[in-house]
Amino acid sequence: MFRPLELYIGLRYTRAKRRNQFISFISTVSIVCITVSVMALITVMSVMNGFDDQLRSRILGAFSDATVAGLPGETVQNWQYAMKVAEANPHVKGAAPYVEIQSFMQAQRSGGAIVRGIDPAQEPKVSDLNTHLISGSFDSLTPRSWNIILGKDLALQLGVNVGDRVTLVVPVLRATPMLGSLPVLRSFKVSGIFEMGMEEYDSGLGLISMSDAEALAGVHDPTGIRLKLDNKDNADAVARELANTLGQVYSVTTWMDSHSNFFSAISMEKKVMFIILSLIILVAVINLISMLMMLVTDKQADIAILRTLGSTPRSIMGMFMVQGVLVGVVGIGFGVIFGSLLSWQLPVIVKWIEHVTGIVFLSPDIYYISEVPSKLDWHDVTWVAVITFAFSLLATLYPAWRASRTQPAQALRYE
Incomplete structure (x- = not known):
């Protein structure tokens, strides 16, 4: 079966890390960090969507969508x-x-x-x-x-x-x-x-x-x-x-005229939380840069041999980008799966924690919304996955570029 050389060698490098257990460990940590970050971002967005949906339904349950008045x-x-x-x-x-x-x-x-x-x-x-x-x-x-x-x-x-x-x-x-x-x-x-x-x-x-x-x-x-x-x-x-x-x-008014500032504030808060948690994903991606830089250092001789066999700098760069993208995709995949499951079952999980610990997170005596709501929006999930993938792709550029700049004569001098 035909496979591009860059993809073939990149996957081989991914599977052949037993010689350097530390790089393998850093790669695993990178996947775990990206998974946790994506899961956290999806869960927080779902909770904010749930609160927004609850407030809308309760406010509009007594207030009309539109009103015709004199x-x-x-x-x-x-x-x-x-x-x-x-x-x-x-x-x-x-x-x-x-x-x-x-x-x-x-x-x-x-x-x-x-x-x-x-x-x-x-x-x-x-x-x-x-x-x-x-x-x-x-x-x-x-x-x-x-x-x-x-x-x-x-x-x-x-x-x-x-x-x-x-x-x-x-x-x-x-x-x-x-x-x-x-x-x-x-x-x-x-x-x-x-x-x-x-x-x-x-x-x-x-x-x-x-x-x-x-x-x-x-x-x-x-x-x-x-x-x-x-x-x-x-x-x-x-x-x-x-x-x-x-x-x-006649004058016609809508619920937006009466509560627009309130819902605009919720929307703005959701956007700010998205930006802040996206920075957490960026921090998680830094581990990916460290892993790739150590891998490039470890594979200096292999890179030099591939260069002498005719591989171009662009081809070398593609081999190491495959590794970073693969780590990002695996982390995103696990994060989306676990984040979606957590968002789906979050109210049940919170109730179980309250039952076990006896701690009430949203007391009905204080809060009008006494349960932690959660509403999974696949539009938000898609945005989280796309942004995380973009960060992962950007994180691979500098290490892959460094690999492509390797000079064969210098790399093989002490081999």
Whole structure:
């Protein structure tokens, strides 16, 4: 079978290192270092992808992908038309109207919160709030029932549970014949408690029926229409398309407008971690340079003989590059395999460590994400493999170049 001379001799050198056990040891260390570095980088990237995915799902579980609203300070006029246009867009999977009110709540204790009036039949089309109830019923938010569902932390702050009553104070002034203008007060029964795992919603959001919210706010139209899209990353494009279709009397915003800085910070942190851990791979590759330099020194006589037999400097250089690339490829292969397996089973491994040691890494009393998430992204794995291969290839250039500069007469003088 035909094989290039450079590849044939390079592989022979790789297999024939028993004469110099130290070089063989350095070669093994190089493979292990590259494997560990690649495995660490893949695992860290997977954990950061997991946290990003968890935060996105929890934030967007209560916040819509896009929102159609009226002009600032106004409700959505002719909202049935706006909702029909939005649902006709092929990228919109669901739409649901809502009324949002700033309120002050009083029970055993008091606190401020946003009250959102929703339609329980349509809300599951745009959010998964109904799946995060820890007590009570989501269907209890019927018109004129005056029921309310609170976030877990908000309920604790007010000192209430399911079945207790909460008084809502809404800053909508209404004139009375005896006392003049007064804010609207209304007693609600707590019919459910939800837990999203996000401070923003668990401590500052209450849900009531949309008709009850309209009665409290003194309006007849919703505050806006929340939309669920088929792809969250295309939210800006869909928003521009809807804005052009609906006209200037409507405003269309997306989740990127409200949380863009937060997710941009996560993305930047992921890029910085990738760069830092890539430097660890670069350090691991230094062992490869040391191994090749010692191999070049050890094979001076062989190089001289090959030169006298007609091998060109480029051919000599290729022989030693084969060795470095082979070490890099083996290290990358093991690193990708072990890193992928570790990322895949990381939540299970962390739980096992917690069970054995009794140490809780992410306490639910402190962190809203109480489990170490992991999401393996093959795009990241590919980038890690390509960059490590590039480092390994670059590491072979100088030792291989030194080998190609060997002068046969000087190398054979003392042989």
